[in-house]
Amino acid sequence: MNPLAVLSAKEMRAAEQAAINGGVASAALMETAGKQVAEVAKQEWSKRPVAVICGPGNNGGDGFVAARLLAEAEWPVKVVRVCDRETLKGDAKLMADLYEGEVSEFDANALAGVGLIIDAIFGTGLTRPIEGDVKTALEAINAHPAPVLSVDIPSGVSTDEGAVLGFAIQAARTVTFHAKQPAHLLFPGRALCGVVDVVDIGITGEFDAKIFENHPSLWGARFPRPSWMGHKYERGHVMCVSGGPMSTGAARLAAEGALRIGAGLVTMLSPSAAAPVHASHLTSIMLREANTADEIAGHMQDAEKSNLVTIIGPATGVSEQTRDKTLAILNSSAGAVLDADALTSFAGQPDALFDVLRPDDVLTPHTGEFSRLFSVEMKDGGKLDAARAASKKAGCIVVLKGPDTIIAAPDGLAIINSNAPPDLATAGSGDVLAGLIAGLKAQGMGGFEAAAAGVWFHGACGQTIGPGLIAEDLPKAVPSVLRQLLKPLQEQDDGLTSQQGAQQQ
Ligand SMILES: NC(=O)C1=CN([C@@H]2O[C@H](COP(=O)(O)OP(=O)(O)OC[C@H]3O[C@@H](n4cnc5c(N)ncnc54)[C@H](O)[C@@H]3O)[C@@H](O)[C@H]2O)[C@@H](O)CC1
Ligand SMILES: Nc1ncnc2c1ncn2[C@@H]1O[C@H](COP(=O)(O)OP(=O)(O)O)[C@@H](O)[C@H]1O
Ligand SMILES: [K+]
Known part of the structure; x- marks a missing residue:
């Protein structure tokens, strides 16, 4: 399975069931899971009194295994149950029976003197909000100074959404099995996981995953590289629609993003009144006047000369005019990246936009713009589903921005x-992000991959600059990230060139 695949709770159960059907004993999976938890505890912390807090399901079963193996390794272990013994069944009961030490119920003294807490209370089976005695136990764990190692998922976090169901554990580290789940990547769940270790427990076989964690290995093979024989017209053309004279910076940031990521040509389409402002700033970016939707449509004819992608929205103003200009782009053969005001301009009449969007167009809303356009209230953990549903509804690529940006395609x-x-x-x-995506799309990447690559680049540029970052820095950081990304391929090329050289001699 692709190591970047992210599985839902249901898919995890299906993968586990497939392994069981293929001959792996379910108890063996649990034994390995618990063993891996114990291994992480031993690797990350020195030997110390540990409390393993076990819940009523298989997550608790993993806890009993970890407790047994840590006790065998002569760790002082205390097992605490937050359920009635009778609720344990199947493999979890088997593992509870195999644990020979004392097991106590959770009370005020349960955590006295411990230096590590293993949270094996709830995993993927959490179905309802945490309350009552269980909540009291979770509160006591979070209030205790010892670090928490969570099994699979911090208890209280919903697997598929990363939302807090009533109350949740704050872990220092989380050991999960086989593959990440959405909760490990979506906020607030991601922040509650601490460091995430994905460990192998013997589940094999292919799985048709629909969700992935962003990484260059998903799209790097299609990432554009300049060729020896190429020229600028082959590297695509990005046009950027500007706002008025007092609102020109946003479009320039987008244009710079597009140029830095490798678009061969970038043109600013500016209202006449704003053109002198741009003229005093722009050097390698070209400038043309465009005041009306008809004039924008005229410039879109450049799509016949090279692969044209047009950005509209950054500081263009929320107005009927922006709406008409957006429609002019979408009714041409230029590709489109729609951001900010271009999205909000359709807030009252989204179908007028959805009807003309094409599958490869890209929308880049932040959560506010998203809520306005798609008429959904964003709630904690609802992001993944909301982005996927929106992409289907709009019939194009949706990039729902934030610390856990989702890139969604209509096919799910x-x-x-x-x-x-x-x-x-x-x-x-x-x-700048809108510019990066448009620049990659103009160079031939599909909308989904251009969006994923653009979002990854944006993050990598942000990391390169770090604290003190302002938006102007982002395009300037692109070359160093490009150098890092393309280095392995460059080395391959070098290897190939020297090999060919050797053969010719
Ligand atoms: N799927 C897999 O591939 C594997 C799963 N394993 C473990 O199995 C776990 C899933 O086990 P389960 O499906 O038994 O689920 P859990 O162990 O997460 O919990 C389910 C139990 O908690 C109860 N419950 C749910 N919400 C509650 C609430 N708010 N308050 C009180 N009780 C609540 C349910 O009634 C049920 O008894 C995983 O997280 C993982 O730790 C591992 O043992 C190995 C392999
Ligand atoms: N807390 C955060 N952590 C990481 N990235 C963030 C965070 N908040 C916002 N971002 C990213 O910063 C960018 C902000 O975009 P946006 O809200 O459109 O701002 P602007 O309109 O000022 O350009 C998005 O790419 C978003 O994903
Ligand atoms: K847990």
């Missing part, structure tokens, strides 16, 4: 991004 495929530092939450950074 989704990528969750995980490399964005919080320094990116600064004015104008989203404008």
Whole structure:
């Protein structure tokens, strides 16, 4: 299975069942899971008194295994149950029976003197909000100074959404099995996991995953590289629609993003009144006047000369005019990246937009713009489903931005991004992102991959700059990230060239 695959709770159960059908004993999976938890505890912490807190299901079963193996390794182990013994069944009961030490019920003294807490209370089987005695136990764990190692998922976090169901454990580290689940990547779940270790427990076989964690190995093979024989017209053309004279910076940021990521030509389409402002700033980016939707449509004819992708939205203003200009782009043969005001301009009449969007167009809303366009209230953990549903509804690629940006395609495929530092939450950074995506799309990447690659680049540029980042820095950081990304291929090329040289001699 692709190591970047992200499985839902249902898919995890299906993968487990497939392994069992293939001859692996379910108890063996649990034994390996518990063993891996014990191994992580031994690797990450020195020997110390540990409390293993076990819940009523198989997550608790994993806890009993870890407790047995840590006790065998002569760790001082205390097992605490947050359920009645009678509720344990199947493999979990088997593992509870195999644990020979004392098992106590959770009370005020349960955590006295421990230096590590293993949270094996709830995993993928959490179905309802945490309350009552269980909540009291979870609160006591979070209030205790010892670090928490969570089994599979911090108890209280919903697997498929990463939302807190009533109350949740704050872990220092989380050991999960076979593959990540959405909760390990979506906030607030991701922040509650601490460091995530994905460990093998012997589940094999292919799985038709629909969700992936963003990484260059998903799209690197299609990432554009300049060729020896190429020229600028073959590297695509990005046009960017500007706002008025007092609102030109956003479009310039987008244009710079597109040029830095490798678009061969970038043109600013500016209202006449704003053209002098751009003229005093722009050098390698070209400038043309375009005041009306008809004039924008005229410029879209350049799509006949090279692969044209047009960005509209950054500081263009929420207006009927922006709506008409957007429709002019969508009714041409230019590709489109729609951001900010271009999205909000359709808030009252989304169907007018959805009817003309094409599958490869890209929308890049932040959660506010998303809520306005798709008329959904964003709630914690609802992001993945909301982005996937929106992509289907709009019939194009949707990039729902934030610390856990989702890139969703109408066929249900989704990528969750995980490399964005919080320094990116600064004015104008989203404008650069729109430019990066358009620049990659103009160079021939499909909308979904261009969006995933653009979002990853944006995060990598943010990391390169770090604290103090302003949006203007992002395009300037692109070359160093490009150098890192393309280095292995360059080395391959070098290897090939020297090999060929040797053969010719
Ligand atoms: N799927 C897999 O491939 C594997 C799963 N394993 C473990 O199995 C776990 C899933 O086990 P289960 O499906 O038994 O689920 P859990 O162990 O997560 O919990 C289910 C139990 O908790 C109860 N419950 C749910 N919400 C509650 C609430 N708010 N308050 C009180 N009780 C609540 C349910 O009634 C049920 O008894 C995984 O997280 C993982 O730790 C491993 O043993 C090995 C392999
Ligand atoms: N806390 C955060 N951590 C990481 N990335 C973030 C965070 N908040 C916002 N971002 C990213 O910063 C960018 C902000 O875009 P946007 O909200 O459109 O701002 P602007 O309109 O000012 O450009 C998006 O790419 C988003 O994913
Ligand atoms: K847990």
